[in-house]
Amino acid sequence: MSEINKLANYIMAEIDGEPSQSEGAGTCAIRIIKQLRTKLAEANERIKTACKQIADNHVEYQADLTAKNKELESLNIMVSNQSEMDKLMLAKDKRREELEGALEKAGSMLRHIDCPQCDGSGGFYDNNGNACQCQWCFEKSVIEQALNPKDNQCQ
Numbered sequence: 001m002s003e004i005n006k007l008a009n010y011i012m013a014e015i016d017g018e019p020s021q022s023e024g025a026g027t028c029a030i031r032i033i034k035q036l037r038t039k040l041a042e043a044n045e046r047i048k049t050a051c052k053q054i055a056d057n058h059v060e061y062q063a064d065l066t067a068k069n070k071e072l073e074s075l076n077i078m079v080s081n082q083s084e085m086d087k088l089m090l091a092k093d094k095r096r097e098e099l100e101g102a103l104e105k106a107g108s109m110l111r112h113i114d115c116p117q118c119d120g121s122g123g124f125y126d127n128n129g130n131a132c133q134c135q136w137c138f139e140k141s142v143i144e145q146a147l148n149p150k151d152n153q154c155q
């Protein structure tokens with residue numbers, strides 16, 4: 001069998017729709033090869049475009065991811081600052097309670113201490129018979145008023 005007959009048999013047996021024109025096996029083969037090369041070139045173009053699109057999308061995605069990560073990082077910092085702040089506020093509240101308790105205790109102890117300078121009336125006479133204000137009782141009343149600001153009773 002000649003080479004051209006082999007080609008003609010191959011085209012008829014293997015290539016759907018061919019031969020589609022009245023032409024020799026060689027011309028038909030060349031036409032088919034040209035068509036296939038055109039299709040191949042088109043397919044390569046589409047692949048190139050798709051690859052570029054994928055690369056562009058990837059760049060965009062990376063930029064978006066970086067921005068999101070930054071945002072997340074600053075949110076984490078805010079959350080951690082807030083939790084530090086909460087801890088400080090709790091410590092401050094606890095300290096205030098401790099101090100208020102200590103002050104209350106000091107105030108109630110103070111109320112039970114007798115004045116070392118006078119009989120507790122707030123005044124006394126000195127050796128020359130002059131009336132004097134008792135400094136200790138005065139300071140005690142200042143402290144008691146500071147501890148109970150709403151207590152306007154005079155000593």
Ligand SMILES: [Zn+2]
Pocket residue numbers: 115116117118119120121122123134135136137138
């Ligand atoms: Zn006194």
